[in-house]
Amino acid sequence: MKVTVCIGSSCHLKGSRQVVEQLQHLIGMNDLKDSVELGGTFCMGKCQQGVCVSVDDKCFSVTPETVGEFFRTEILEKLT
């Protein structure tokens, strides 16, 4: 599974750093380093909905507050 977080200006200001760090933490905690490839990308063109995160080719709008739930529903559940 490929998870890509936008690190462009707009998403950065909306907290992509916290999103990346929490995802890294959650992926490590759940021992998913081999099945999830976490990467960055510049602007996805949907700045209004930042922080933009894509899982394979599907886009999601995530905030530092919702990242835990996002991880559960879109990554953990999909993998198990």
Added chain:
Amino acid sequence: MNNLCTDIGWKSINHAGEQLCGDHVDIVEQDENSSVIVLADGLGSGVKASILSTLTSKIISTMMANGLSIEDCVETIAATLPICSVRGVAYSTFTIIHLINNETAELIQYDNPMAILIRDGKNYDYNATEMHIGGKKIFRSSIKLQEGDVFVAMSDGCPHAGIGIGYNFGWQRDDIITYMEALANAGYTAKTLSTYLVDEVNDLYGGQPGDDATACVVKVRRREPMNILFGPPSNRDDCGRMMSLFFSKEGKHIICGGTTSTIAAKYLRRPLRASIEYEKSDVPPIAKIEGVDLVTEGVITVNKVLSYAEDYLSGNELYEEWSQRRDGASLICQLLFEEATDINFYVGRAMNPAHQNPDLPINFSIKMKLVEELSRCLKQMGKRIKVSYF
């Protein structure tokens, strides 16, 4: 005409308790390849010394840059300077470094510690001719410049550092030479070299300088062009033209901005890979495109570069931060402040609709302002700047 150029930087600290510095450095550019640098140290400290040294350096630099002789300059100063009511003399010592066509340095020195020249990492004893002008003993030298030459001019506050604290006779010129020899070849800029020297002086004074102290460093180096692309063009059809102009230029290439780097990657037909390493910094991570020296995010990164540039020109206190770190802004600083001498900006005026949100501090006018401010700072660092808008 050669391909040498000079990097000039200086730093002063004030006599403890004084708000003004009694030393003054004035730099006048005669033309692209010639300039006059004057370091003057006014008698005493505080307001009086500051006025004396400012007048002296301004008068000399302006007159010399307009081709008048040193004799005329000295006479003018003697006739102009206000006379000190305590000591009954008008007095300001000075060191002049006159760089001519980036080929020759003419040194004219009056009563300051003799300027140091470090060539190939070693102290170089240059010849000096003694002249008498208006009862003043003045030393004059003419030195052919070589790549890597480092000139260090200073006020007597430097060798007096530590008298009675760490050293009986202060930090002597030979000690300063040894200190600078170790640093001269390490690739530091003139500003950084002068900062290291003056910071050391400040430490030797125990943070309470007993005199104003100034070091002015001139470093002779080869020209190094650098190109920086910032923002997509306002008209989409100009992308190809902007990219081909940018990539055809000699020197390193830096790209700032997410959309901009996407356009560049498409033009080069190479993948754009963004990293998620934050490198202990508050700016977004960098990215990679094969064939481009550095790819970073745009406004936030450039804003950080600007704050580093402003600091570099004043106290240079954040040097340790940007010279060591590997985040986008620090890497840009290392390339622009330390490596480049000629910088070409390629600025796109496209408006990013997502940025025109009043909640975000990154709108279009801020972007244009950033370019203006940054190029002003870089010019002040002595770099040649060309800005093209698309």
